[in-house]
Amino acid sequence: MRIIAGDWRGRKLIAPKGDTTRPTADRTRETLFNMLNSRLGAFNDLAVADLFAGSGALGLEALSRGAGSCLFVEDDRDALKALKTNVAALDTSRRATVQAGSVMSLGPAKVPHDLILLDPPYYTGAGVVALDRMTRLGWIGPATWIALETAFNEDVECKGLKTETDRKVGKAKLTLLRLS
Template sequence: MRIIAGDWRGRKLMAPKGETTRPTADRTRETLFSMLASRLGSFEDLSVADLFAGSGAMGLEALSRGAAHCLFVEQDPDALDALRKNVAGLDANRRATVSGGSVMSLGPAKAPHDLILLDPPYGTGAGSVALDRLVRLGWIGPASWVALETSRTEDADIKTLAVESERKVGKAKLTLLRLA
């Protein structure tokens, strides 16, 4: 795994040990960031949340492209260890907050994020459940973009969010959402 573009382009990332975390393939991440760039224009100064963060590849890609700050949330101990090492290895500590715990334990947001990245375990419906909760707790506002990665057979079904775009890449489906 490598950072695809931006200040840290080409830098290697550590993957978590074990089989519990499924890192997003470089090709899938490249497709997602192309979809986002065509809508956002730039990642400069964005507030990003990388939820179900795993190694942190998605949020670190956003930081590499100019995002101001990224909150990473991950509960798996091996993934959390890899995430912390990746943040430290890129000297991103000033622009990153790493939170060990469940996405479902997040409280109300101080302000909506510009970009929310979610890569929950495939086939669990955890992304839809988390997004419903995040909308209610103010994490997602009218200007927020949400990027959800699921298996290619899963559908995002969140009543308060509208699907802006979907694309299938390998085993994954990438869905961009906004408030309805």
């Protein structure tokens, strides 16, 4: 696993030990960021949330491309260890906040985030449940872009959100959503 583009292009990331976490493949991450880049234009100074963060590859990719900050939320102990190691290796602790715990325990947001990245376990519906909660708690505003990775054959329907586009990449499906 490596950073695809930006300041840390080519830097290697470590993945959590074991098989409880499924890191997003480089090709899938590259496709996702191409989809986002064509809509956002640039990542400069964006406030990003990487939920179900695992190794942090998605949020770290956004930081490498110029995002101003990233909140990483993860509850698996091995994944948290890998995430903290990756943040330290890239020396980005001043722009990265790592929160141990469930995405479902997040409280109300002070302001909406610009970009929310979700890579929940496949076939659990956890991403849709999290997005419903986050919409109600003010994490998602009119300018927010949401990227949700699911298994290629999972349906994504989120109350209050509309699908802007989706793309199948191998075993994954990438869905970009906005407020409806």
